[in-house]
Amino acid sequence: MFSHILKLIWNRKRNNALMITEIAIAFIVVLMISVLAVSNYRNYQVPLGYEWQDHWQISLGISGGWSTDTNRETLRQMIAALKSQEAIDSVGVVKEPLFFNSVWQSSTRSDDRLITFNANTLDDEAFETLSVNFLAGRAFDERDNGQGYRPVIVNQLFVDTYFSNGDALDKLMPGDNANGGTLPRKIIGIVEEFRQYGELAKPVPYVISRFDIATGHQPSAIVIKVKEGTDINYEQHLSTLLKGIAPEWHFSFVTLKSQRSQSIENELTPLIVLSIVALFFVIMVALGLFGVLWQNITRRTQEIGLRRAIGASAMSVHQQIIGELMMLAAFGILAGLVLAIQVPLLGLFPELDWFSFWVSFAIAVAVILSLSFVCALYPSKMATRIDPAYALHYE
Amino acid sequence: MIKLNNVNKTYFTDKIETIALHNISLEVETGEFVSIMGPSGCGKSTLLNIIGLLDKPNEGSITLEQENVEQYKEKQLAKIRNEKIGFIFQGFHLIPELRVIDNVELPLLYRKISSKKRRELALEALEKVGLSARSHHFPSQLSGGQQQRVAIARAITGKPSLLLADEPTGNLDSHMGDEIMQILEDLNKNENTTIIMVTHDDDEAKRTDRLIRVFDGQLIH
Numbered sequence: 001m002f003s004h005i006l007k008l009i010w011n012r013k014r015n016n017a018l019m020i021t022e023i024a025i026a027f028i029v030v031l032m033i034s035v036l037a038v039s040n041y042r043n044y045q046v047p048l049g050y051e052w053q054d055h056w057q058i059s060l061g062i063s064g065g066w067s068t069d070t071n072r073e074t075l076r077q078m079i080a081a082l083k084s085q086e087a088i089d090s091v092g093v094v095k096e097p098l099f100f101n102s103v104w105q106s107s108t109r110s111d112d113r114l115i116t117f118n119a120n121t122l123d124d125e126a127f128e129t130l131s132v133n134f135l136a137g138r139a140f141d142e143r144d145n146g147q148g149y150r151p152v153i154v155n156q157l158f159v160d161t162y163f164s165n166g167d168a169l170d171k172l173m174p175g176d177n178a179n180g181g182t183l184p185r186k187i188i189g190i191v192e193e194f195r196q197y198g199e200l201a202k203p204v205p206y207v208i209s210r211f212d213i214a215t216g217h218q219p220s221a222i223v224i225k226v227k228e229g230t231d232i233n234y235e236q237h238l239s240t241l242l243k244g245i246a247p248e249w250h251f252s253f254v255t256l257k258s259q260r261s262q263s264i265e266n267e268l269t270p271l272i273v274l275s276i277v278a279l280f281f282v283i284m285v286a287l288g289l290f291g292v293l294w295q296n297i298t299r300r301t302q303e304i305g306l307r308r309a310i311g312a313s314a315m316s317v318h319q320q321i322i323g324e325l326m327m328l329a330a331f332g333i334l335a336g337l338v339l340a341i342q343v344p345l346l347g348l349f350p351e352l353d354w355f356s357f358w359v360s361f362a363i364a365v366a367v368i369l370s371l372s373f374v375c376a377l378y379p380s381k382m383a384t385r386i387d388p389a390y391a392l393h394y395e
Numbered sequence: 396m397i398k399l400n401n402v403n404k405t406y407f408t409d410k411i412e413t414i415a416l417h418n419i420s421l422e423v424e425t426g427e428f429v430s431i432m433g434p435s436g437c438g439k440s441t442l443l444n445i446i447g448l449l450d451k452p453n454e455g456s457i458t459l460e461q462e463n464v465e466q467y468k469e470k471q472l473a474k475i476r477n478e479k480i481g482f483i484f485q486g487f488h489l490i491p492e493l494r495v496i497d498n499v500e501l502p503l504l505y506r507k508i509s510s511k512k513r514r515e516l517a518l519e520a521l522e523k524v525g526l527s528a529r530s531h532h533f534p535s536q537l538s539g540g541q542q543q544r545v546a547i548a549r550a551i552t553g554k555p556s557l558l559l560a561d562e563p564t565g566n567l568d569s570h571m572g573d574e575i576m577q578i579l580e581d582l583n584k585n586e587n588t589t590i591i592m593v594t595h596d597d598d599e600a601k602r603t604d605r606l607i608r609v610f611d612g613q614l615i616h
Contacts, residue, residue: 004497004504011492306488309449310549311477311505313470389444392484 005323009331016328019292023332023368024339026285029278030367031340034360036271039351040200049155049193050098050130052256054089054230057097058222058242061250066218074246075213081241082224087234089225092126093211097221098256099198099263106207108174108185115162115173117154118204120196121219123211127153129225136169137189140210149186150175151210155193158205185209198263202351223256282367286375293325293379297386304383305391314384321380322373329372333365396425396557396589397446402455404441404612415441416452417612425556428583428590430600433609439593440561442609446591447480447559448472460556477505481550481558481588485565487542489534495521495545496530502553520552521545524578540571547578551588558582560592564599576602 009016062071075093082091096102096119107116126132127139135156144151149172159168173185185207194206211219226234235253242251297304304317312320343349344357404416415438423429433439444450445457448464456465464475476482481502489498499517508516521527524544534542543563550558560579564572576599582588592603600606608615 001504003510007497008490008492302486302488303490306490307501308473309447309476309482310502311473311553313473313505315470316473316505387450389441389449392449392486392488 001320001323005320005327009324009327016331019289019328020332020335022285022288023329023372024336026282026371027333027336027364027368028340029281031336031360031364033271033275033278034363034367035349035352035356036274038356038360038363039202040267040271042356043202044199046195046199046203047133047193048195048199049191050132051225052098052130052260054226054228055130055256056224056226056235057099057254057256057259058224058238059097059252059254060219060221061252062218063246063248063250072213074249075219077245078242079222081245082222082238085238085241087227087230089227090125090129091225092129092223093123093213093219094126094221094223095121095211095217095219096196098130098196098223099259101197101266102220103197106176108176110173113162116205117158117207118196119207119209120194121209121211121216123213126211126223129223132194133192135190135192137187139189144188144210147186148183150183151188152185153189153191153208154187155191155203155206157193157203158207159190161205198260198267200264200267282371286371289325289372289375290379293321293376294382297321297379297383300383301386301391304386305388308386308388309392317386318380318384321383322376325372325376326369329368333368337361396423396427396460397591398422398458399446400456400458402445402452402457404438404445404450404452414612416445419455419612419614421607421614423589423591425589426583426587427605428580428603429592429605429607430603431591431593431607431609432595432597432600437609438612439609441612443559443561443591443593447482448476473505477502478553479555479557481553481555483543483546483550483558483560483563485562487534487539487546487566489542489545489549491534494531494533495526495537498534498545499530499548499552501549506553516552516554517548520548523551523582524548538571539567540574543567543571543575544578547575547582551582551586556589558588558590560590562593562595564594564596572596572599 064071066072079091079093082088096104104119105116106119107114109115122140124140127134132139137153139153140151152173154168159166162168163171168187169190171187173187175183175185191208193203194208195201195203196206232255239251239253242249307317307320308314344352344354399419399421402416402419403414406413406415419442431439431442441450445452448457448459456463458464459475459479462475464472467475490501493501496514496517499520500513503513503516518527518530521530524547526541526544526548529537529541534545537545543566547563558579563579564575567575579590579592580602583590590603592599594600
C-alpha cells in the first residue's frame with residue numbers, strides 16, 4: 001500500500017504541489033519557533049554561575065569623567081559607606097552590569113590561534129558578593145598585587161573551548177595593550193559559569209579581569225548583597241547616603257531579581273509574539289489542508305466507490321486517505337528541511353547548534369504530522385461513508 | 396453459485412418511497428453466462444449491486460457459493476467482493492493517474508500478497524485481454540475498447556468465480572463491443588467464470604446462456 005500511495009502522490013504531483021508547499025512553509029515556521037524555544041530551554045538549563053536573590057545593582061552615572069583622582073576616591077568612599085551599612089552583607093564593583101545586554105567582546109592570539117571571548121571586570125569583593133561558584137583556583141586577592149602577570153578568571157566553557165586537555169589553571173595568555181599593558185594574562189581561577197546576560201542568553205567563553213579602582217576603567221555598577229528581607233524602601237536610604245558622598249553622580253537602583261525577570265521577559269516576548277503569529281498561520285494552513293482534502297474526497301468519489309467495490313474495507317479507505325496526507329506531509333517536511341538545513345550548514349544563525357536543530361526538527365515533524373493526521377481524520381471518515389453503489393454511478 | 400430468495404429493495408426519501416426490486420428470486424449456476432435486460436430504471440443495476448454485495452436488500456436472502464451473506468458485516472462483505480467477485484462497469488472507472496498495470500493490480504492491494512506476485516497476476520490478466528504490451532501506458536493513452544479491456548483485466552486479476560458486468564459495451568462502438576463480448580465469452584468458456592451481465596443490446600443477450608428480463612423491479616418469466 002505504501003508504494004501505491006507513493007505512486008498516487010507522485011502521479012498527482014501537480015495537484016499536490018500547492019499542498020506540499022503549504023506544508024513545507026508551515027514546517028519551516030514551526031521549526032523556527034521550535035529552534036528558538038529549544039535554544040532558550042537549553043540555555044536555561046545551564047547554571048547562571050552566581051546568585052541574584054538578595055542582590056541589588058546600583059548603576060553609576062559618574063559626573064566629570066572617570067579619569068580624575070577625585071572620582072576614584074569618591075567611589076572608594078561610597079564602597080566603604082555601603083560596607084558599613086548593617087543591612088548590607090558585601091559590596092562588589094562590576095564594569096559590565098548583570099542581566100543587561102551590554103556586551104564587551106575581546107580577543108587575543110595565542111600560538112597562532114585566535115581566542116575570542118566576552119569579557120568583564122570585577123573587583124576582588126564581587127565574587128564573594130555574588131557567591132560565584134569556583135571549580136578551580138581562586139578569586140582575585142592581594143597575592144595578585146605587583147605580579148608580572150595580569151590575573152584573569154575564566155569560565156569552564158572557555159577552558160573547554162580553548163584548552164583541549166582541560167588544563168588551564170595557571171596558564172598564561174598574551175596580554176593586550178588596551179588593558180594592563182603588555183603583561184601576560186594568567187588564569188588564576190575557573191568558575192562554573194558567569195552568565196552576565198542572563199539564563200536565556202547563549203553561554204559564551206568568558207574572561208573576567210581584575211578591577212582596580214586606582215587604574216581600572218570606568219565601572220558601571222556596584223552590586224550589593226543585602227540581608228534577607230530587606231525591602232525596596234531601603235533604596236531611599238541608600239540613595240540619600242550615596243548622594244551625600246557624590247552629589248553630582250546619578251544612581252539608579254534595581255534588584256537583580258527584577259532585572260532578571262526583565263531580562264527573561266525581553267528574551268521571551270519576541271518568541272511569544274512569533275508563536276502567536278505562527279499559531280494563526282498554522283491554523284490557516286490546517287484549515288487549507290482540511291478544505292483541499294475535503295474537495296479531493298468529493299472529486300474522488302468514483303475512485304473511492306471503485307475501491308470499495310473491488311474489496312477495500314471502510315478501514316482501508318480511512319487508512320489510505322490518512323496515509324496520503326501523511327505522505328504529502330512527509331514530502332512537505334522534506335522540502336522544508338532542504339531549505340531549513342541551510343541555516344546551520346551556512347552558519348546563518350550563530351546561536352543555533354546542531355543538537356538544538358535536530359531536537360527542533362523532531363518537534364516540528366511531530367507537530368506537522370499530528371496536524372496532518374487531525375486534518376485528515378474527518379475527510380477520511382467522510383470517505384468511508386461513500387456508498388459504492390451510488391459512487392459508481394456518480395457523475 | 397448465487398441464489399436470491401424473495402429479495403425486496405425499497406429506497407426511502409423524505410416524501411417518496413421507491414420500490415426498486417420486488418420479490419426477486421433468482422438462481423445462477425456456476426459457469427453460467429446470464430444477461431439481464433429491461434428498460435431504464437427498472438432495477439437492473441440495483442439487482443446487480445445486490446448480487447455484487449454493494450447494496451443490501453430490505454428483505455430476502457442472498458447465498459453466494461453456499462454462504463448466506465445476509466448477516467455479514469461490512470468487512471466480511473468487502474473480503475468476499477475482493478476474492479470472489481469481479482466488477483466491470485460501463486464507464487470503465489480506471490484511475491487516470493495510475494498506469495495500466497497499477498490499475499489492474501488494484502484489487503490485489505487489498506490481499507496479503509507480495510508485490511512480485513501482484514505484478515505476475517496483473518500481467519497474466521493483461522495477457523488474457525491482449526494488452527500486456529500496454530501495461531505501462533496511462534488510461535488516457537488508450538482507446539475506449541482498450542480501457543474496457545483493462546477494466547476486465549482488473550476484474551479478473553484476482554481470479555474471481557463471479558463476474559458482474561454493468562453494460563460493459565455501453566460506451567463502445569459495435570466493433571469494440573464485439574471484442575469485449577468475445578473476451579467475456581472466452582472467460583466464461585475457458586475459465587468457467589460465472590458472468591452476469593446487464594445489457595441493452597439484444598444481440599449481446601442472445602450470445603449468453605440465459606436472459607433474465609426485469610420490469611418495474613420484478614422478474615418477467
